[in-house]
Amino acid sequence: MYELSFNIPKGVGSTGKIKLSNSEMRKVFTEGVNWAIKNGYGWEEDKYFVDDQGCMDGANPDYVSKQAIDRGNDQVGTLGSGNHFLEIQKVDEIYDEKVARVLGLEKDQITVMIHSGSRGLGHQICSDFIKVMQQSSSKYGIVLRDKQLACAPLNSPEGKKYYAAMACAVNYAMTNRHCLTHWVRLSLERVFKKSSRDLGLELIYDVSHNIAKMEVHNVDGVKKQVCVHRKGATRAFGPGHESITSKYRDIGQPVIIPGDMGRYSYILVGTEMAMTESFGSTCHGAGRLLSRAKAKKKIKGSELKEELFRKKGIIVIAGSLSGLAEEAPDAYKDVSKVVDVTHNAGISRKVARLVPLGVLKG
């Protein structure tokens, strides 16, 4: 854990290991994970285990502001704060042996889970386009209930530009996680004095949540191209879907559901029912139970850290103890219950349950 914490830049006010020029940033926006692999951050085959093979189509760097690039050019390969994390986990329960085997999972196996995204860059793109779309909502006669909701028709100039900028942020986020994965591999190589291939550090899957995608769905019996925006949701395409990488096509798309640092996280797969009931979507995490302010009042970071180690043997390394208290297990719903709901509703299927052994927080 200490080796990991030493090698993984948290990126909260600190600089990552990579600082990119504008032209390199543009390549990240348009090439995604391919950029990382070309530059030595990752294995050639990794891209087959990332949504859209690590690169979302339609990205146009011209619609990403200078401010967004400034915020993002030293955050590639940084974890971030808030609910982002890196965990060393153990597979403690398998629900479907056959599917788990295809994913390369077995009981008592050690896994690493990373939760991070497009960092300050994505937020700047959001801020920039809220300004644009606040004008366009009224221009197109759209009335919205909340000022944070601003929109334009997808095919309007504003809508097209936003989609192209968002794709840049998605490609940046996938690249970010890929660089983090690279440093996980290097750290574990150092600790175990073995190559990461010998250690079997294969990428199981990388899936983005909170993202809009152009997809073909059956709407009232007619196949239509639609834009599915999954906010607080994850894509969960069922078996046989052509966009699923060939190795996993028969089992359905892998879904990663992070829980909290004291209990569990889950690996699920998408189902046919998700395709008919929820536009190929399932949940995206446990969801909060307590606000950050309440959690901080109720829980002390230092006690939590000590208790997680004493009672469960979980090693926690956090940039901030107050920040840690805000992310305490008690601040979250029980992810097992959330996952059971989606499993029983049939919109995704449980494959494996993972318990945390070590937690790294920004």
Add this chain to the structure above:
Amino acid sequence: MGEMDKRYEQIEHLSDVGLRAYGKSLEELFENAGEGMFSIMCDLAKVSPLSRREIDIVERENVSVEQLLISWLENLLYLFEVEKMLFSSFKVHSVKVQSDKSNKDGREGDEKSKEARVKAEIFGEKIDFTKHEIIVAIKAPTYHTLEVKRDSLSGSWVANVIFDI
């Protein structure tokens, strides 16, 4: 601190963080909102006003006081992320918005120009991990339930902002 002197406080929000800022004038409101935002991220008692930055935000569109407040906070966050700066002291010299009825500003605006503007000086220092603990990094102020209001009796201002973290 008495109720009347309160400059800002954190307010409840389930998944993110909320801030309520007060001010006798718009300038004071903006100062307190800026300080309040940084107080969520770190202990301001440990941030010395060693370094100064001038801020001059000009919005050419006909923006509301709410939008101008968001721009102000976004500018501060930009400096936090790009220059790795923490700020603890804020002097807002002027906040100019159009004096239309919708924002109930009640002051004389520049009738000819549609420009909205914030001029300020802010003080702080570079993040030093040996003394500054970043509790959580705010990524953006949001428009979600955003409100900037002026009390018609006392004339003082109050703003509610939810931050994405």
